[in-house]
Amino acid sequence: QVQLQESGPGLVKPSETLSLTCTVSGGSISSDSISNYYWSWIRQPAGKGLEWIGHFYTSGSTNYNPSLKSRVTMSVDTSKNQFSLKLSSVTAADTAVYYCARSSQHLAPIDYWGPGTLVTVSS
Amino acid sequence: DIVMTQSPDSLAVSLGERATINCKSSQSVLYSSNNKNYLGWYQQKPGQPPKLLISWASTRESGVPDRFSGSGSGTDFTLTVSSLQADDVAVYYCQQYYSTPYTFGQGTKLEIK
Numbered sequence A: 001q002v003q004l005q006e007s008g009p010g011l012v013k014p015s016e017t018l019s020l021t022c023t024v025s026g027g028s029i030s031s032d033s034i035s036n037y038y039w040s041w042i043r044q045p046a047g048k049g050l051e052w053i054g055h056f057y058t059s060g061s062t063n064y065n066p067s068l069k070s071r072v073t074m075s076v077d078t079s080k081n082q083f084s085l086k087l088s089s090v091t092a093a094d095t096a097v098y099y100c101a102r103s104s105q106h107l108a109p110i111d112y113w114g115p116g117t118l119v120t121v122s123s
Numbered sequence B: 001d002i003v004m005t006q007s008p009d010s011l012a013v014s015l016g017e018r019a020t021i022n023c024k025s026s027q028s029v030l031y032s033s034n035n036k037n038y039l040g041w042y043q044q045k046p047g048q049p050p051k052l053l054i055s056w057a058s059t060r061e062s063g064v065p066d067r068f069s070g071s072g073s074g075t076d077f078t079l080t081v082s083s084l085q086a087d088d089v090a091v092y093y094c095q096q097y098y099s100t101p102y103t104f105g106q107g108t109k110l111e112i113k
Helices: none
Strands: A003-007 A018-025 A038-044 A051-057 A060-066 A072-077 A082-087 A096-103 A110-113 A117-121 B005-006 B010-013 B019-025 B039-044 B051-055 B068-073 B076-081 B091-094 B107-110
Touching: A003 A096, A003 A110, A003 B091, A018 A096, A018 A117, A018 B068, A038 A072, A038 A110, A051 A082, A060 A072, A060 B010, A082 A096, A096 B076, A110 B051, B005 B091, B010 B019, B019 B039, B019 B091, B019 B107, B039 B068, B068 B091
Parallel strands: B010 B107
Antiparallel strands: A003 A018, A018 A082, A038 A051, A038 A096, A051 A060, A072 A082, A096 A110, A096 A117, B005 B019, B019 B076, B039 B051, B039 B091, B068 B076, B091 B107
């Protein structure tokens, strides 16, 4: 059973870069058995709906939401079974619970989610 | 981007009664090549991540009670809870994965009357 866990600072100052890591357990990001999975980041402001930030494939292919594309970078560290999100030039509008998640393939539902981590942007 | 619109925004139903949530997409999410609708339904309880209930518009995920069912095709979809239980109180979201960026409906809050 794959499990995902987000980690990172809970408070980020405006104009700085938000950095989060997702640790995958119960399976390897780069193993043959899960090489076809897509790894996503999704966020949810308090009391509001869900926004897909983007996803990447273990081969290095990425796909970002155009609304955030200029500020987003996703990467993977297969040696640590982790993948990461960086969101630059943050404002208060980026305050949200951030989820890491998995899809079985491109254009597929999101079947595993991390518990989420709250990131607040404030000085 | 494909816009997903759910109705109603909130819904109160008596225990044991039927609950129906609608979802409409701004363009079809049906791939003609495989006749599959790229539409999922999620349940989110307070303080928890969303949980996938229904994929491909009508395929119930493993372990999901059979009182949950999904229907529809093209641009119009429905999630039905046939007999509401107290544990079903949650916010429900539809999501299209027909094209990126994936988009979600605004959510429907389901409560007990």
